[in-house]
Amino acid sequence: MIDAVITWVDGDDPGHAHKRAAYAKLAEPGRMPAGLDESRFRTSFELYYCVHLIRRHMDWIDRIHLVTDGQRPEWLSDKVAQGLGLAVVDHSTIFRGFEDVLPVFNSKSIEAVLHRIPGLAPAFLYFNDDIFVLRPTPREAFFTAAGARWRGRFHYGFRLENWVSALLGAGGVEREASYLKPGREREFLGRKITFQCAHSPYPFFRDVLADCFAQESSLRHQIAYRFRSHEQMTIPNLVANAAFMRGAAVWGRDDWGYVHGRFDGDDAVLGVLERVRCNAGIRCLCVQEADQMTRLSRLRVERLLADALSRSRLDAVQ
Template identity: 40%
Template structure:
């Protein structure tokens, strides 16, 4: 997936879903719009509502529509790539397959590559308009077909990796044998019949909770319907904490409680500003983590103005709902709120906790955050927790880390030395429940702190992760990510590099120290960046 500049996109057309003219072709959108041709340019099709999962499914549907139009039997294969799909056809049907693919790509030009399973690196895709694309198809064991797609604003380009591969399976006795390895089997019964397989069997980017219209069940063979050792089948939820610092009712509550502030950073207005990051972070899940089951947004009786609450899969959870001690409210301390997240009704055992300034940066599988056995992954920082007891000069973050360290050393005899990176925190609900029971006084003090206090724990960003690790439920991991502090003079350049690269699994746009003057200048940059990086609205937006 890459960023697209306007000159690169020379053709527009609808998506590929159903054949337009009987057996003639793939796939034009129902509107019948045709590509706009530009001499010498590749074909790129504009798709409203574009997501990687949509591009993957549209390419698969386009190709299987071609095979259906020619009466060619096929079945889905559990391939080794999560981005694209794979269908198998019998070698005996090669001529019919190549004929219908040639006609389809003639009507709606796309890209083609011949895949050699033994080659050290994959072949580059070639435009189907180029005769070179067809040079070796007569003997190819695997072909990959794709139609490049972009969003109406031309910010995303979803290319060949989201295509559909055709594998030619050869007969061997009573079986058909695969031309290359897949995730399940080398052979299927030649006389076998198709069955439906759940979409999650064919990509780790899909779960049993992904909407069926985005990831339908596929016709496959029974040999593929097994739960492999590396499958993740348990649900994963996402939790956000969010506040609208411009809400006058909330501001009044905060002003009444402000006398308890001990550190300038704790009450900094920048900590409570809503820059609409939440909207775009939820978009990042819709685009790049469609395996999330439910999203919970924890608020102080606030609802984002853009949010639809009538769409399944997202729910507001108020502080009043999750706090076990009503006298701890109102609170303006993220540590306090985080200490109660495991009380969300219906929350999965495995969940990701996001600050609203955290984003998924490209398609990731749940395996980035959890192992198939359910072990959570945490991401230690290169920084170190300062030595010694809590001091007045400590930041709220360092003070909480020191408190974490003291309790965990007393309980487990181990010393934690690293805070965590600003990467979505993979948490186990049971570990948080047990930590609250094991350390009731420290947990209660944190819950009761209306602003960050010297006695706080940092429940989600450190304590619960290390507690899970020391009780056998978490392990260290690594992930390509970026942490960007907004109060930097070269913010525009850094945002542009992040947008151009799109090579980070996650990133955080953090702000604790911006002045009102900074905020006004930053907002225009952020608006442009976030709309370009996440151009497709989620289903939860008005």
Template identity: 40%
Template sequence: MREPIDAVITWVNGQDPYHAEKLANYLAMAGFNRTPTTAAQTRFNESGELDYCVLSLLRFAPWIRTIFIVTDAQTPNIVKNLRNSPFSDRVRLIDHQEIFCGFEDCLPTFNSLSIESVLWRIPGLANNFLYLNDDFFIIRPVNPEDFFHTNNLILRGKWKIQSRKKWPTFLQNRLSQLIPRGGHRARQEITAQLVGWERYYYYLPHLPHPIRKSTLADFFYKNPQLLAHNVQFPLRDNQQFWPISLAQHMEIKHKRVIFDKNLRGITLNAASNSLLKLRYKLAVADETINIAFLCIQSLDIASKKAKKLLIDWLDKRIL
């Protein structure tokens, strides 16, 4: 009998006055004179992405047992809309209070890295689960074996050289001033080092991530100080590691992965990509049968034309 597979999505509605007040109170208490980039409104704004994320799982991955939505004292519209449907018992809300049990002094948190550190504590979560941001979408039918095969996780990424191994120290310092590393990449490099990967790291793109709950649980049971360290930051901090990357590098270390080059994903930036580029990438997604995943970033600050283009496409593709 196949093990159940769940999905976990982290979500917040930054336009909710209660949430906005909590964030403003924290920033004032912490002494910020201006809003830091880690608390920029676009990180928390909601433009309906979650609806499409959940519906894409229900349509294209119907074998998912339960979809857990992790949030902060909020109820998204998709949960309300599904209440009297056949899918109502397949979508569950998980509040931060539940998974931060014992770390209540770290709440409220506005930091996905802190939240991801305790996802494995979700009550009733299957050992095998997919982790998605709310701007991730599945756009073609997928099977359980596309993520978990026998005792292996299916990973879709790319090996890269650690930045500090590419150049002598003095050049690294100079280049970092001229061309700063993106936070997503830098965080993965730091995390790989934590697991023992000094020269290389496995770069994870913006795709649904297969995770084994027991891998994170075992690591944090053995390293409680790292868990306490990572959950303490209300906003993203350079001292933090990425728990999702940690889990994947642990699986690689123990040779429990299969690297897949078949199914792929596309990432769009709704705010910075031109309409021409958005149309082109959407056409590629339509026509390429092995593109199964889509990530749409910054939909909340996109132009009206870009937003309409993307929402119309999602309606056609997912609904």
């Protein structure tokens, strides 16, 4: 049995926005300015397509757990949630016993306690709500007898990293922004060569994540920050590297695409979308900061996702 977990927030909700603004005035050690960016909390079409495309293209997923902060999207009625096999999980549930750190506006803190979701399967596919499954994808694309199949690359450090990256290729999109940067995970695990995750679905094992934070002091240090901090680890990188060290992970194929609404203009977005549409080997697409795109690019992205949900138009070009 394998579940899916999605973290989501509606930053436009007045109550949430007011609460976030109040806590943003408090100083936290090593706080990252990007962690206060309003784009991190805005939502539009992403969650709807994220959830429905999982159900459309991953029939082996059992339960979907939507992790939120006392919120619920308007389209997600109890009846719709039941039909989708989706359970809403509040922060108060997974932070039970650590209520002093709430409220939290920081995915690095939230991800550290995902293993505490009640009834969570031993293996689960973790999604940010801006990651979309575009085509039918078998279980073996992420979970095999050899271990979890991680997308990304190995970070070797120093000058050797650039040489190896050039030799092996950078992956689905040749740009640093499309990878989660390795940071304190290397020191925490005592691992010199660090695997650097791509922005695609993350194949977690519940026990690997739980074991990383078996000591309460380690967990408390990770979740002590309401906003992103340089003092924290990036959880997908941590779990991936811990799994590699256990022999429970293998290197996955480059079957993902990536666009960034803040940095990619209309031509760049169109180029990625056309490549994704025409290449049947690309299973997933990450669309970061869609709210920063032009109206034209947003319409193009939504058209691609709508076609992927119906599959008729996406299949027609293959």
